[in-house]
Amino acid sequence: MTIPVTSEENTLRVFCDFDGTIALKDVGYHMLSHFSTVGNDDLAELWNSRKIGARECLKIEASRINASREDMLAFVGRFELDPSFKDFVRLASERCAPPIALSDGLDFYIDHLLQKHGLGHLERYANRAVFAGRSMTVEFPYDNGCGVCGSCKAQRIREIKRRDNITGQIVFVGDGYSDICAIAETDILFAKSDLRRYCESENIPHRPFETFADVSKSLFGE
Ligand SMILES: [Zn+2]
Numbered sequence: 001m002t003i004p005v006t007s008e009e010n011t012l013r014v015f016c017d018f019d020g021t022i023a024l025k026d027v028g029y030h031m032l033s034h035f036s037t038v039g040n041d042d043l044a045e046l047w048n049s050r051k052i053g054a055r056e057c058l059k060i061e062a063s064r065i066n067a068s069r070e071d072m073l074a075f076v077g078r079f080e081l082d083p084s085f086k087d088f089v090r091l092a093s094e095r096c097a098p099p100i101a102l103s104d105g106l107d108f109y110i111d112h113l114l115q116k117h118g119l120g121h122l123e124r125y126a127n128r129a130v131f132a133g134r135s136m137t138v139e140f141p142y143d144n145g146c147g148v149c150g151s152c153k154a155q156r157i158r159e160i161k162r163r164d165n166i167t168g169q170i171v172f173v174g175d176g177y178s179d180i181c182a183i184a185e186t187d188i189l190f191a192k193s194d195l196r197r198y199c200e201s202e203n204i205p206h207r208p209f210e211t212f213a214d215v216s217k218s219l220f221g222e
Helices: 027-034 041-048 054-063 069-076 085-095 107-116 153-163 177-185 193-202 212-220
Strands: 013-016 100-106 124-132 135-139 170-174 188-191
Touching (some): 027 107, 069 107, 107 124, 153 170, 153 177, 170 212, 188 193
Parallel strands (some): 170 188
């Protein structure tokens, strides 16, 4: 049976944050804190008060790491994805297009968790972790943007809109401060946690959500 597609649904393109959104918790934050030689409580304060951006934060976090890639992947294996994300990917793929993951975290743990859940085919953008034994540096392959983000989500959306000649509505699903740039490029914004509080304080229109089941229901009616 063919599922009817309304004209509105047919034009949607969905972009999703990873840490705290596709993944239930902030995997990158927990992982980098766990393997930091000095802890990262000082950075959490600077980040939450938005005194430093993701690029600066990641560089400092990476400089404090004493762990191999394998150590870190063994650690991140305990983190779960939103159980309704897989169904959301199926629905979005049927109704418009597969969602694209936009992260200001690191590529290797995102790929690991997406692949573990059979979602390795999803297009994703993130910063690149480079390992040398038990130390790590971060490269920013997608660094043309606001200069504060590591991989600016607004810039990624603009590039993909041009590349795919997208004229329909842009949907963004996120939870935190690294999603703020994306707001300017978004027509339908789903927000939870810090992003929701930010939208409320700045009077930015958004649809509150808790899980991708809420997003599915709101966008696709199921
Ligand atoms: Zn940005």
